[in-house]
Amino acid sequence: MERKKVTLPHLREMKMRGEKIAMVTAYDYPTALLADRAGMDMLLVGDSLAMVVLGYEGTVPVTMEEMLHHTKAVMRARPAAFVVADLPFLSYQVGREEAIRNAGRFLKEGGADAVKLEGGGAMVPIVRAVVEAGIPVMGHLGLTPQTASLLGGFRVQGKGAEAAERIMADAKALEEAGAFSLVLECVPSALAAEITAQLKIPVIGIGAGPHCDGQVLVFHDLVGLFDRFLPKFVKRYANLSEEIVAALSQYCQEVRTGVFPGEEHSFK
Ligand code: KIV
Numbered sequence: 001m002e003r004k005k006v007t008l009p010h011l012r013e014m015k016m017r018g019e020k021i022a023m024v025t026a027y028d029y030p031t032a033l034l035a036d037r038a039g040m041d042m043l044l045v046g047d048s049l050a051m052v053v054l055g056y057e058g059t060v061p062v063t064m065e066e067m068l069h070h071t072k073a074v075m076r077a078r079p080a081a082f083v084v085a086d087l088p089f090l091s092y093q094v095g096r097e098e099a100i101r102n103a104g105r106f107l108k109e110g111g112a113d114a115v116k117l118e119g120g121g122a123m124v125p126i127v128r129a130v131v132e133a134g135i136p137v138m139g140h141l142g143l144t145p146q147t148a149s150l151l152g153g154f155r156v157q158g159k160g161a162e163a164a165e166r167i168m169a170d171a172k173a174l175e176e177a178g179a180f181s182l183v184l185e186c187v188p189s190a191l192a193a194e195i196t197a198q199l200k201i202p203v204i205g206i207g208a209g210p211h212c213d214g215q216v217l218v219f220h221d222l223v224g225l226f227d228r229f230l231p232k233f234v235k236r237y238a239n240l241s242e243e244i245v246a247a248l249s250q251y252c253q254e255v256r257t258g259v260f261p262g263e264e265h266s267f268k
Contacts, residue, residue, distance in 0.1 A: 049067075083114070100129060141184055171203075207231065221234040
């Protein structure tokens with residue numbers, strides 16, 4: 001049976017009912033089809049694709065055109081899940097007008113349901129402007145990979161009282177600015193629990209403990225397709241790299257020994 005499209009009111013109701021929201025990244029047509037078939041509530045065309053698909057060292061180099069290209073591929077799977085696309089670095093920080101124009105492209109050309117952007121503070125008026133232009137925005141606080149070097153690297157955020165208060169204040173400001181949801185990355189579980197309790201919008205955690213309204217993981221980490229490094233917060237549910245290498249090695253060997261193609265793969 002075809003699933004009903006997940007909408008913003010549906011996500012808000014899930015929070016009110018205490019139902020956990022499952023989200024995963026998807027970067028192309030097959031991963032979107034698989035994640036949607038698995039019953040995912042939300043898909044994220046994350047800028048993590050810079051690393052796990054395009055082979056960059058970090059997320060900073062990925063461009064608008066690359067992100068749009070992947071968003072379009074995801075949307076061709078016509079997912080029932082609610083699809084959020086990441087705004088890449090420097091596509092929204094420079095000014096409200098540019099942020100609205102770039103965010104709009106993800107809906108207009110990419111077909112996404114919403115966009116996500118990183119940061120609080122100076123990003124709050126940008127979020128407000130994009131939302132006022134009619135584009136749903138998801139916030140992202142804690143470890144924000146696009147500005148990881150400013151944060152001293154990929155490390156847990158919000159550890160001291162002052163840092164925790166800043167993240168809490170940013171979370172409330174983003175909600176007030178109209179963000180429909182928030183990703184909290186790499187913050188202590190107790191802080192994430194407090195933010196989740198104080199906000200009305202769904203809070204989706206990654207490395208933020210079990211008390212958030214939902215969880216998100218990077219597809220390639222979850223299924224074991226990316227092994228350059230494995231953050232502590234990732235649970236690996238499969239080891240596809242191993243299975244794929246085994247299949248490819250067997251194919252190599254069968255081609256070399258003439259086992260493949262057999263009669264059954266040949267035309268008479
Ligand atoms: O790009 C991404 O995959 C993300 C998640 C880590 C939330 O932003």
